[in-house]
Amino acid sequence: MRNKQEELEALAQSQCYDIIGISETWWEESCDWRAVMDGYRLFRRDRQGRRSGGEALYVTEGLDYTELSVSNNTVESLWVRLMGQANKGGVVVGVYYRPPSQDDATDELFFKELREASKSTALVLMGDFNLSDVNWEHHTADTSTSRSFLKHLDDNFLVQLLKELTRKGALLDLLLMNREGLMGELAIGGCLGHSDHEVVEFKIFGDRRKTDTKTSTLDMRRADFRLLRELVSQVPWETALEGIGVHQRWSLFKCRLLRAQEQAIPKCRKSSRLDRPAWLNRDLLLELRQKKKVYACWKQGQATREDYRDAAHLCGEKIRAAKAQLELKLASTVGDNKKGFFKYANNKRRTRDNIGSLLDENGHLTNRDIDKAEISLMLSSPLSSTLMMGSGTPVAPSWRTVAAVTINS
Structure with a gap:
């Protein structure tokens, strides 16, 4: 994500996504300040001790959420529950990365997570599963690993929605749900930067709850x-x-x-709306639109892959140049424009002020500030146990949508 972060910010601003899931971020501690996006709460899990891997979920600050933790550190996954109205279960959203060489023991740990997450009546799981031998049309596979994966999907009533190939003629990126009508309007939106994976856009239908900002x-x-x-x-x-x-x-x-x-x-x-980055001007938004237009022409046979690659390269270069030019200007004029400099810097290290809904020791959701403070203190203790994912309750289908996107960098 190091050379794609600027384009991701521009894309999030132009499309107003509520959720952004990313697998293989390749982030480390030195990337902390670059990973922050104004208007979003970032959940991330970096791979420890070695490069590559890593997952991230951006959730817009206007949504109420609960982060769900798991009991092992081996599986590369992230889980968040988006709260429904009147403390209903809402939707559990997860992002997962399965390395091609992952062993059977780690697969079993993931299947255990999947069983827990599937207790929710509304589950969305996205990510890079690296199971290229699966035939999704006939629901068959060549290897025992992939056949075991298909069996666990069936056991948990999960359906795979993607049909279009997302990486060099292979379907490695999957989109899973456990309830009919939960998702729709799927679209493949081209690549982010020079990634060899396609961006997948979709909508989640459900009765969501927005946070009541009292600040x-x-x-x-x-x-x-x-x-x-x-x-x-x-x-x-x-x-x-x-x-x-x-x-x-x-x-x-x-x-x-x-x-x-x-x-x-x-x-x-205080508003939770997305503010356009200072470097994101109208010309850059037009470049993003042109890139998407060339991608559509390529898919329809009206342009070559080289045409799309050139458009993507030009778009990325202009976005990075615009951001670098702004940062250079702020740094060189800091003496005359301290307010602008520190506003930009503070946006890069800002965190969400309020805490989302939390699960108490009995598994009940609470929204009261005093209760959330007590739970936060309990979780900060070295003797506290890890929160497990609980089952949800049905979501009233009011058909309000949550726009989401999954990206493999």
């Missing part, structure tokens, strides 16, 4: 700074601060300033 912030666009200056200047500071200590002076100054601020600067609720 408020100062609305500087409607601030009356003239009134603020007048209110501050009306305070007889010399008289008010006379004869008191430093701490009392600071408390008095802060109290009077905040009082004036309340009258001159209104507040607004």
Whole structure:
């Protein structure tokens, strides 16, 4: 993902995805600041001790979620539950990467995870499974490993939806669900950067719950700074601060300033909408559209693979150049534009302020802040046990959609 992150940000902004699943991120600790995307909560699992591998899930901050943990560190997977209305089970979404040389013991650990996840009445699993010998039309396979995989899919009532080949004439990337009508509008959207895997886009149908953001912030666009200056200047500071200590002076100054601020600067609720990156201009959005257009022409036989490869290369180069140019400008003008520099830097290290729904020790979901604080403290203890995935309840089909995408880098 190192040379594809900028294009991913542009794609997420233009398509407004709610969920983005990625397998084989190749991330490490040095990639922390680059992996952050404004408006998304990032879940990631990097491969420890060796290169390649790694999974990630981006979930838009407007959705309520619960991260689901598993009891082993061998299987390369991530699981998140998107909450439904009125504390219903919602949808369990997972991303998985199976290395081509994975042994049978690790496969069995994954099947155990799959059984737990399949207890939810709404499950979506995406990823790179590296099982090229499976014939999905006839539901047969050449190797015992793939036949065992098909058996476990049947045992857990899972259906594979992808029919189009996604990597050099092979169907390695799979999209699984356990309920009819849960997903639809599948589309293959070309490659990300120079990846040899296709991007898979789809929609999840269900009754989702959005987070109720109670965080408020100062609305500087409607601030009356003239009134603020007048209110501050009306305070007889010399008289008010006379004869008191430093701490009392600071408390008095802060109290009077905040009082004036309340009258001159209104507040607004913090929004979870996606803000377009400063480097993402209209020309780059047109380049993304052109790349997608050339891809469609290639699939229809109206363009060659080389035409699409050139369009993808040009698009990626322009996106990376635009971001690099912005960062160079911010760094060279930091003395005159400190606000812009630190705003950009802080967006790269920002984390979500509020905590999503959590499971208590009895397996019940809680949304109260005090309960979530107690659970968080319990989980931070070295004696705490790992949370296991629980079963869900039926989701009312109100047919609101969650746009999602799976990417193999």
